Amino acid sequence: MGLMMSFMPFMGKGLPSAQMLNFAMGTVYSRFMEKDITNFEDFHIAILDIFNIFNESLPGKHYDAPPRKEIEACFAEWKAAEESAKKKVFIEFMTTKVKPSKLDxxxxxxxxxxxxxxxxxxxxxxxxxxxxxxxxxxxxxxxxxxxxxxxxxxxxxxxxxxxxxxxxx
Incomplete structure (x- = not known):
């Protein structure tokens, strides 16, 4: 049984497939876009709300929100982007800046x-x-x-x- 499982890629390692990651990020982005975002404060609250939802609903690891400066930089890039590129900016921000919280x-x-x-x-x-x-x-x-x-x-x-x-x- 163990030999068979070793031939299966990423089995049991908890690594999501690209399709699953795209689906999850698409769902997060659609929830993010439901909010009326007109300024940085609205953007910041929406980002923090996403982290609250993640940390409340997912068992196990929790995630730390990025520092305010990084969120401000993402907002500037997101605001300047065209409507079609905003989702890409958001997904790139979430995949690169989100880190699991660590216990001291x-x-x-x-x-x-x-x-x-x-x-x-x-x-x-x-x-x-x-x-x-x-x-x-x-x-x-x-x-x-x-x-x-x-x-x-x-x-x-x-x-x-x-x-x-x-x-x-």
Missing amino acids: NTTMITGLVTPPAAMAAKRAGESVPQLRIIKSIPDVAFVPSATVLALVSVKLSRRLFVGHVASTS
């Missing part, structure tokens, strides 16, 4: 370390008289809740720290 090491380590630490903290807290109520919380609710809370706090602290560093530079 802090988030990854927090996600790996928090569940065992939450279990250890729960076991230690059960013996403390003031925290006897912790016994009534099931492990299947406590561990994921603690993990999500830790991941949210890491994301918020990273965003605050990065925002603080960017504003002081």
Whole structure:
């Protein structure tokens, strides 16, 4: 069975065919063109809306929107293009500038370390008289809740720290 599958090109690698990519980009572009785009702000909102739709509907990887300067450059090129070439400009922009978002090491380590630490903290807290109520919380609710809370706090602290560093530079 494995030998047969190895003869099939791109099987299991998740690479879309050119026809599938053209169909997907055509659908995205038609949704993009449904909006009334008269200035850069409308264009920017439409691009960000596309990324929101991608990230909400597709499981797994999420995609980061390109920086504002790149979107401004694409808008200038898109605005100057003829009506027939606008779709080509848009598709080229989406295929070259869209990048999957990457997890930073802090988030990854927090996600790996928090569940065992939450279990250890729960076991230690059960013996403390003031925290006897912790016994009534099931492990299947406590561990994921603690993990999500830790991941949210890491994301918020990273965003605050990065925002603080960017504003002081």
